[in-house]
Amino acid sequence: MPELPEVEVTRRAVAKLVLGRQLAKVATTRASYFFLTPPATLRRRLEGRVIEGLLRRGKYLLAELDDGSRLLLHLGMTGQLLSSDAGRPDAHTHLVLSFADPGPSLLFRDARKFGKVRWLPPGKSDPRLDKLGLDALAVTGDHLFDASRRRRAAVKTLLLDQKVLAGVGNIYADEALFLAALKPTRRARTLTRAECARLAVAIVSVLEAGIIAGGSSIDDYVRPDGSGGGYQDQHRVYGRGGEPCPRCGGTLRRVVIGQRSSCFCPRCQR
Template structure:
């Protein structure tokens, strides 16, 4: 699933490619990923111009003229692709927005777990998908981070994946941040001392910034808007490296299941001080 760095990479690239462009036409396939009827959706977009593009958690937010906004969540396998010329419809393309200068963007999602929502811009902070999100990992202060995490129950890996606690982290970057902070993923969140929480705050921000700089991680389906791979997967210390030697100590990386998700860690660098 594309996480914060992948979505931010898409946002940064789209800002350079489509800001100010006028929507000429909209093609839709697979109503499952849309929040309203095809007719209403198309009518609401045609003729509008792209004002701004930003991110909230794992949501891509495209602000249009006339008080309209598009929210796009990429789900497990979704991607946004840009083309300088009109291309024919491809399998798994569920939304094609064509601009007056003959460029276009395509929302591509093989597994159809993503969603596309059109809302009134002035109401964006009232819809559940946005209001339920926690603070942004790259914006949250040290003190706010400690205040939120020091009283949370449950394992730290599960807490980090909770979008109501912190918006944008997923399996990849929570594993990498926990390794960087030398915290076992099964550690109880409320047992982490302030010093360790501050270390985790620093690790999360460092890992995310480095991942954005590298264009995200291309795991499974993720590609940027030009169809190119991100490069941060080559910097992964633990994620997806079960059985391989730790790049720090040489111990074999282990994989366990936490909340139905695979978690990767180094048993030597990330020791569990108390029973889970």
């Protein structure tokens, strides 16, 4: 699902919902790799805490608690954070955070369970966070140029590598490459400085447009209030293999790069 824009839209809405509130009851489902911290530990550590901050790092969310500990969340492919005003817990709801006040609780649903939850003790980080590269909203041409020099692989693979750039996923990679007129299969090391600069501008541009539109809702992603985002209506190439290119009218191609489907215009993108 969720790439940087969807996670950021989620962060802003969840922040409004939870900041300053004290957790009263934490309901969990059975242990699984969804829970990097065992459910019982999670309950013991969270109940009674006040949520003081909610940050985003790439596609991760980090809730700051009043004892200095933090709660790390990742939405995986199908994760949703929902206000209880927008839906009732169901078979795919793995976590329900209820508060001491009578306001709505927060639900974490995830059909495929690729999402993650981990409690971090005060002062402790997580290797997943430590490995993250530059946040994609702060990318520069120089950063892309430097990161691509030793890469024989496709530029699209580079964009999806969270150690290089944190936050870009399959949708926004395809969209940014189209905007920058660069073929996703282009070997990363062959990019010029000027092309990297163009690509950096394109990445920031599509991510910001995605945030403004409320994210891309395809199958699963919804905002915490239950409403869908609107950026899927602005996708120029993602998921459009075989359809006409919005710029030249030629036929968009679909290829597979690093196990991910990729759509592009062979005429506009070099």
